[in-house]
Amino acid sequence: MKHSIIQTSLMYIAVAIAFGAIAITFSLYVNFGMNEMLKQIIVWLIAAALIGLISIVYESDRLTDITATMIHAPITIAVALISGWILNYGDGSFSVLLMRMLPSVLIMYVIIHFVLFLIRRATLREINARLKK
Numbered sequence: 001m002k003h004s005i006i007q008t009s010l011m012y013i014a015v016a017i018a019f020g021a022i023a024i025t026f027s028l029y030v031n032f033g034m035n036e037m038l039k040q041i042i043v044w045l046i047a048a049a050l051i052g053l054i055s056i057v058y059e060s061d062r063l064t065d066i067t068a069t070m071i072h073a074p075i076t077i078a079v080a081l082i083s084g085w086i087l088n089y090g091d092g093s094f095s096v097l098l099m100r101m102l103p104s105v106l107i108m109y110v111i112i113h114f115v116l117f118l119i120r121r122a123t124l125r126e127i128n129a130r131l132k133k
Helices: 005-032 036-059 065-086 094-132
Strands: none
Touching: 005 036, 036 065, 065 094
């Protein structure tokens, strides 16, 4: 299926951000060594990679979107909380970590999945329009 210019542009932007993040992280390490800021960047880049990897569940033909989300959401939340724990966002307390992080993780999760839903919906409309021709 041919992608629209917007979809292609967004894909190129996402790839550029991914490669840029890795290049910048490496450059920061080479120029400044490991510091607290770089530790946070590395932990969140690894977390993002893990969440991206688990997103493969959405490619399964055997799972509905709801089932895939029921697998994906708890793993995403766990990865985020583990990352927060590594970075000591809870000051050594798991309950503080939950209170600080869980609301924002859930809000971001809902927003991201709503945007993805809108993108899938627009793609389906485009496919249906082409099939009607």
